[in-house]
Structures are given as structure tokens and as C-alpha cells.
Amino acid sequence: MSDRTKKDNRFPRKTRELIRIIKKADEEDRLYETVMEELQHPVSMPALWACREYIDQLRDEVCHQDGMESYLLLSISALIATMEDELEKAEQYLALLGETPAHIDAGQCNGRDYIRMATEIVMPYVSDNKFFHIAAALTDMKLPVKNLTLSASRPSILNGFRDFTRYGRKIAENRAALQKTIQTLYGDKSKGVIDIALAEWYYQENDPFHALLLITGTIPFMENKRDIQCLFVAMALQMKILLLNGQIKAAEPLVAQIKTQIEKWGWEELMNSLKALTAWAACYDGNMDVVQEWMTGSAPDETKPIYMMDVYAYLVKIRCYLFAGKHMLALVLAKRMLHILKKCNRYMDICECHMMIAIACYKADSMEDMCGELEQAILLAKRYRYIRLLADEGAYMEKMLRVYREKKGSDDFTDQILELAMDVAKRLPDYMKSPEEYAVVLTPTEKKVLKLMVDGLSYEQIGEKLNKKVGTVKYHTSGIYRKLGVKNRQQAVKRAAQIEWM
Numbered sequence: 001m002s003d004r005t006k007k008d009n010r011f012p013r014k015t016r017e018l019i020r021i022i023k024k025a026d027e028e029d030r031l032y033e034t035v036m037e038e039l040q041h042p043v044s045m046p047a048l049w050a051c052r053e054y055i056d057q058l059r060d061e062v063c064h065q066d067g068m069e070s071y072l073l074l075s076i077s078a079l080i081a082t083m084e085d086e087l088e089k090a091e092q093y094l095a096l097l098g099e100t101p102a103h104i105d106a107g108q109c110n111g112r113d114y115i116r117m118a119t120e121i122v123m124p125y126v127s128d129n130k131f132f133h134i135a136a137a138l139t140d141m142k143l144p145v146k147n148l149t150l151s152a153s154r155p156s157i158l159n160g161f162r163d164f165t166r167y168g169r170k171i172a173e174n175r176a177a178l179q180k181t182i183q184t185l186y187g188d189k190s191k192g193v194i195d196i197a198l199a200e201w202y203y204q205e206n207d208p209f210h211a212l213l214l215i216t217g218t219i220p221f222m223e224n225k226r227d228i229q230c231l232f233v234a235m236a237l238q239m240k241i242l243l244l245n246g247q248i249k250a251a252e253p254l255v256a257q258i259k260t261q262i263e264k265w266g267w268e269e270l271m272n273s274l275k276a277l278t279a280w281a282a283c284y285d286g287n288m289d290v291v292q293e294w295m296t297g298s299a300p301d302e303t304k305p306i307y308m309m310d311v312y313a314y315l316v317k318i319r320c321y322l323f324a325g326k327h328m329l330a331l332v333l334a335k336r337m338l339h340i341l342k343k344c345n346r347y348m349d350i351c352e353c354h355m356m357i358a359i360a361c362y363k364a365d366s367m368e369d370m371c372g373e374l375e376q377a378i379l380l381a382k383r384y385r386y387i388r389l390l391a392d393e394g395a396y397m398e399k400m401l402r403v404y405r406e407k408k409g410s411d412d413f414t415d416q417i418l419e420l421a422m423d424v425a426k427r428l429p430d431y432m433k434s435p436e437e438y439a440v441v442l443t444p445t446e447k448k449v450l451k452l453m454v455d456g457l458s459y460e461q462i463g464e465k466l467n468k469k470v471g472t473v474k475y476h477t478s479g480i481y482r483k484l485g486v487k488n489r490q491q492a493v494k495r496a497a498q499i500e501w502m
Contacts, residue, residue, distance in 0.1 A: 106141045211241060279320055
């Protein structure tokens, strides 16, 4: 078999390759046959999104016909509508496949019923009751949900294609029963799914040790099963735990490992989230270069229609705007995301948005608004136990809570968040610190020394310019490094380029 043939037979195909195949088929008047053939194999969400115009064309031609191919196209169309935040349209497509009854008789279900239920179970508009109702029916029927995307390209299963965070405690309490359901729906990789979801819950409950214990045991299992989607979630959580505990150097190589696995197994839909994860980590490390590179090269463009598979990347972009000192842009994007997330009952993401709006308000010195937004975040966090979600904001959460407690009072929950946030702030002092925040702490002499460093002058030349001894210049240089959070002259010059006054 030639290399070209081998590449064509790899599934899921890369987006560019699938577009080439579909476009050529359209030109040769065999679009229907080709699309239906491709849909028999795993297809990545970005590839579906890129080919949506061709699928729309076919759906309009065959959607009212009776047959499995028509049902499959309606299912795919519903998925695409969900990706573009058109939930009503998605519901209309699935309505053409009938209605799921209150009491499902497995013996009476046909292929159309299965496709409808297997699609409904991943629809964000479906209520929790209906979701569990369908999941139980599919379990009884012993029918897997083909290509179930548990993470929806996010670095999370607990908050993946659906927000299960409010059921975290129930997952821990009913692990055995859930294992049976997930095994039916997801196959022999189910053990890792439960372990990862539990690890995420333990972490939010502020038990990072047991979370890490579960994750490190799951990663080899997922590697053996070649489940890159769950492996991505597991390694991302491992990276997060290490980073938030001050182990930045140990966390950095994990990005390269995840990228290698994605490239090896071909799940390109995870690459956008991996790049966003890298930018998120750079915020904690105070690495503006990495953040700027992601913002200008790979970050999603919110001026275009929102692509729902990039929700995690949009949330990271809000954080990057705050890091870059662009709190007004952060506010605009966060408010837009809030409107979308509320329609899908994404409570953890809603909590995160309120929290980041609060940070934007704090940076804009609008303390009343900050307290109002932070109160919304605290209410959700207290209800669903999002302890680390708030605490991991470190220094800014500490600053905001001190103001909030003066105006609104405190309780055991806010006291716990404050204590944990202070610990994060000590370990990661550069997180969310905007460039201008470095400038205000420099003395007038330090600013002069830094300006001459930017101009390329040596210690001796700086001393001559300022009429200072070389030892004094080095003393001021040490102060500059410490205040800017850098280790050498090159890093100090890069940081200076980010500071507007320079």
C-alpha cells in the first residue's frame, strides 16, 4: 500500500484532507456517495464544521426522505447547528426524527430511534432528566453511542460535552452503578472516564493529592487504549495540578507530550484547546511572549460567529485579555459568552465568566460592580463546590475578596477561598499581573537604568550616563529583575517592551 493510500485511510481525517476529498467529489457529481461513505468513519468536529455547506446542500435534498442515510444527515446537521449556537435549529432537525417517549420500549426501537437518542444525548438543550432517561434506555439496549465525544475538545470530562460538575459528589458515591452505564455507552475505555471525572471532582474539592493519584494511574491505561481525547484531559489536569503547586518546570514538558500524542493519533480537533492550554499556563508563568503569540496566531476571533467547540479557548482569551491589561475587551467577550453559556446551563463556565468580569471590574477600579459579579461567582461556587476554580485565581482573588468581605461580610467558604488564593499568590506572583503593574513599582532610578538597558548599554556605560558606580548599577538591576519577575537582562528588556510607559 502506498504512503498516499495509507494517509487517505487514516480516520478521523485531517480537515484539509477531508475538504479536498469532498470538494473533488462535488466537482465529479458524486457528493452524496462520498459524504455518506465518510460519515461511516470517525469524523472530527472541525472537519464537520469545515464541510457544513456541503452537508447543508445534501440535507435539503434528502431530509424528508425515509432511510438511515437521511436520518444520519439530520443527526449530523443537528450537531453542526449546535456548534454554531443554533440550538433551536438543532432541535428542529431532530424533531424530524420523531419524539423520544416518556417510556422507552427497547423492543420497539428502530434505527431512526437510535440515531435520534444517540444525538439527543449530546444536545445541550436537553434537560438533565431527559439526558439520564436516554442514557438509561441506551444502557438497557446495550447500544454504544458511536464516537461519543465526552470532552467536546475541552481539557475536561466533568465539564466536557455537558456540565456534570453539579453531580460530582454523586459520581463519587455511585461509582459502581455509573461504571456500567459508561461502559455500555463508551466501551472498554470507561474505567479511565470515571477515574478522570473523579480526579477532576477531587481537585475542585481541594484534594489535589488524590486527584493526582487517580490521574497518574489512568494515563498509562488511556495510552494503551489509544484514547487521545481522555488522555488529553488527564494530562491537562496533571499539568494544572503541578503548575498550581508551583511545579512549573515539571508541568512544561507535558504540553509537548500531549502534542506528540495528538499528532501521532490524528485528533487535530484537540490542537486548538492544547494551544489555549499553553496560553493559560503562560498567564500563570507571567510569560507575555507566549500569550501574545497565541493571541495573534491561534486564538479564536470573537468578531466572527462563535464556534462552540472553541468555548474553552474563548474563556482562555478572556483571561489573556486581563493579563495584557485589556480589561474592557475582556469584559465584552465575557458578557457575550455568559449569554451563550446560560442557554446551555454551563454552570461552571458561568461561574468562571462572573469571576473574570469581577477581575475586569477590579482592574477598572469599579468596586461595586466587582462585588456584584464576584457575589454571583461565589453563589455558584458554594452551591456546586467550585473551590479551586475561585482559589486558583491567586493574587486577584485575594485582593477582590478583601474588598468583598468589607462590603458583604465573610463566611467559612470565603475564608477557605481566601486562604487558598493567598497560597497560590505566593507560589505564582506573576499570574494575571498586567504589564503596567510592573512599571509602577520601579523607582525613578530603576526606570532610568531599565531604559538604558533597553538601549543596549553595558553596566559601565549606564554608570557613566547616570554618574553611578558599576556596583550601584548592578544593585538597581537586581531590583529591576526582582520587581519585573525576570531572571536576566534579555527578559527584562522583553518585559520593558510590554510596558506602555517605556
